[in-house]
Amino acid sequence: MPELRFVTDPELTPELIDELVGCWTDVSNAGGSVGFVPPVTAADIRETADAAFARCGDLDHLLVGFDAEGRAACWLILGDAGSWLRAHWRWVLRVMVHPKHQGRGYGSQLMRAAADASRAMGVEALHLTVRGGTGTERFYMGLGYTEVGRIPRAIRVAPGDDRDEIYMVSHLSPLP
Structure with a gap:
């Protein structure tokens, strides 16, 4: 597996932003x-x-995986939970691997x-949501995430195509 x-x-140089937006566009168009x-288009996503x-580096943290050529192959955002009462966890947002790198374990x-990275920041748990009907919850379960909730028909992909929003959590350290 390539590292x-x-x-x-x-x-966040203009070049890196263009790469990340290009990845986001390609992932979206591939059905991600x-x-x-x-x-x-990139303009739709910009x-x-x-x-x-704009929130990254302050409230949120951008994590980018660069390939051997130094290009952004995958990325996500570790989002602030929005309250000091929840400072011990982060949202995992916008998880994506460029389609040309799919199937490589990235x-x-x-x-x-x-x-x-979250453990290094003192974070104890990661939360994320997935769109029902895509099967991605199995991927996250394989990484130790647990489904903790589901809102039926919360996501409307198109008229007549409503999907569940599935909430998942991974505790990074053992619970007391």
């Missing part, structure tokens, strides 16, 4: 459930991306790197 170099909060439904990246490497 990636993971960087937490890399400098990362906030959009195909077909989309406003959402700019808002997400998603598992990315999620393990997210757990490691």
Whole structure:
């Protein structure tokens, strides 16, 4: 399995932002459930991306996996929980592996790197949501996540195509 170099909060140069938006566009158009439904363009994603990246390095943390050529192969955001009462956990947001890298184990490497980076920040648990009907909950369960809730028909992909939103958690240290 090819190894990636993971960087937490890399400098968000215009070039890196373009790479990340390009990845987001390609993942969306390949059917990935990362906030959009195909077909989309980079322009469709840019406003959402700019808002997400503006929070990174302060409240949220961007984690990027770079391939051997130094290109962004996968990435996610560790999102602030929004309250000091929840400072011990983070949301895992926008998890994506570029389609050309699918099937190489990059998603598992990315999620393990997210757990490691979170532990280094003193985070005790990671929470995420997945779109029902995609099967991604099995991937996360294989990494130690547990389904803790489900909201039926919370996500409307298209008229007549409503999906459950599935809430999952991974405790990074044993519960007391």
